[in-house]
Amino acid sequence: MAGFVGNPDYYERKGSLFLRSDHMNYGRPTLNSNWHQAREAEPKDYNISDPSQKRNLHTATYERIGNSANGFPRTTTQESMEQVHLKRDFEEREIRKPMVSVDTYNEADIDRDTGCPKTGFGSVLPRHHAGHDKRHLETTNRADYKPPFPYTPVPEQPPDFVDNSNGYRKCQSQFTDTADYRRFGRNTWQDESGIYANRDYKRALFPPTNTIPQQLE
Template sequence: MYGDDFLISRGMERKGSLYLRSSHMHYDKPTKVSGWHQSREAEPKDYDVNEAPLGKKNLSRSTYRRFGNVTSEEWNTTTEHQLSQVHLKGDYEVQDVGKQMINEDNLETLNLKRHTGLPDSGFGAVLPHHNKDHNKMHLITTYGIDYMAPFHYTPHPKLPEVPNYSFAFKKCHSQFTDASDYRRHGRNTWQDESGIYANGEVRQKVFKPTCPITPHL
């Protein structure tokens, strides 16, 4: 009715069992002795004193050189971590590297290479480096390749830039007839009667002053 594990936990044992009640003798792993599960939970050991040959056992060596299954972290004490910050003093000193600030104008001319001890491209590189034509736009079309111009084309010389005087034809907000409407600007309550408008200078260039007197008189 009861299993072997239940009987062992109760301190009972069936007749003819090979269970060994021993906690101080060392047996092979297949042999189930008292506390065999505790021995299995303690594995793997970095230094097993029972596996070392006779005459070469070193009881000064630690059984484990880690905490649990974590093997990639450094287990330093709090005091050691705080005292080791003195080595970071050089990182906060003023360094004269002579490099300019990066903007869209000097991005292609700055030399940003650093000696990191790692390859510039490929496996192990800090940042991926693309080839020179990575962002190049290929605008060559079939018409541009197969139907080339038979003669050399000389573009027309650039025409002089024509000034834009369209602002002279715009009607500004009148200081006299539109003084009290909703289009008044600012918080002041007095009336602006200077007669100076924003497009006054442009209007003098477009509309030349003429003599009001009839020339034939």
């Protein structure tokens, strides 16, 4: 099927040249039902269907196992017999170190020369920086307000100072904030009396005046 592009169309239609044979050896340009399996089997060391090669049934199709061209891999027996070379790793050593536990961690000497840097890139184990256990007990106010910007506290008010700050506060509106959860007192029903909690403070700060001037006689 010359000029084939994309995935194969397995649904045979009228005028299709697709071959459903899977037991015949066709040329590489010819697509049949198992053409993708033939591609996966390549490359072959000896292709019996290649007319350019001399037919010899004693020749194996592949001279390797998998993609390895270095011959056969090591057998299980060879790997087991070579474990005798690992005997030195299990010999008793003169230098002993006690088992590290939570109680003996601070007194344990686990430092050894590995040829790698202690910290940073290339170290065996990650380590904390030098100031990891430092306690930062300095407050923000004490750290920011240092000379030449010392903090000057405001002088305290005298005992007879009258605090009229409540007169400048904005209370919840009884007309626009009728469904507000910030209500005064235990009752939360809608209050339409028009009397605010700081009414007396406002009248003391801003006494009512006559906005209509009196008629001059």
